[in-house]
Amino acid sequence: MRVIFNEEMKAVADDLDHMAQNVRKAIRGAGEALLGTNVEAAQAVIDGDAELDALQESVVDQCVKLLAKQNPVATDLRVVVSTMRLAITFERMGDLAKHVAEASRRAYPASPLPEEAKNAFTQMQEFLDETSDNMVAMLADRDAKTAERVILDDDKLDELHKQTFELALDDNVEMTRQQIIDIVLLGRFLERLGDHAVSAARQVVFIVSGFDPSKNPGPDKEGMTE
Secondary structure: OHHHHHHHHHHHHHHHHHHHHHHHHHHHHHHHHHHHOOHHHHHHHHHHHHHHHHHHHHHHHHHHHHHHHHOOOHHHHHHHHHHHHHHHHHHHHHHHHHHHHHHHHHHOOOOOOOHHHHHHHHHHHHHHHHHHHHHHHHHHHOOHHHHHHHHHHHHHHHHHHHHHHHHHOOOOOOOOHHHHHHHHHHHHHHHHHHHHHHHHHHHHHHHHHOOOHHHOOOOOOOOOOO
16 A cells, blocks of 8 residues: 555646746746747746646546545644645746736737836746746755745845835836736736745755744744854
């Protein structure tokens, strides 16, 4: 029974790794669509979301069957439950990248962002590109240290997100009402991508160590390596 469980769990893990790679691709494509006014990149992200949805359904279905057939306990149960949570998180990240791509496609051939906002959004995108690389790596290697770094670094994205609100409220920046709406929404989409990456990182830490970082909301993040 143990051999069967390991084989089936390996198939699930492969699908989850595939999801993480697709999310990274979607994040990068959304950034290219938004900052490079690339409608082809936008459409690729939108079209690719269906595969993420299908993978999420497959992973959750396989995990439910493992729970029903194998009745895992202790570490195995932790892995199966966390895997389901990761699949749901990655699907949501795909949706957020799709929202960014849709906003970019709607505004094409113009940009949804005024020129004054592009620096802040470029920094947010660069942060997310790096985070998505770390997300793929931490999942493939079950690397708790990389996961912890994703969690600790999230404050940087929060600060950049605040800048987008400041821009939206700045009377000295000439913007249409649609651009103001887009700044607020797109900033929120990118910030939520970071939040979901943190959620995924917490699940990896939990899988590896059994420690749940979300149980310690303190600013010092006690129990995590620096």
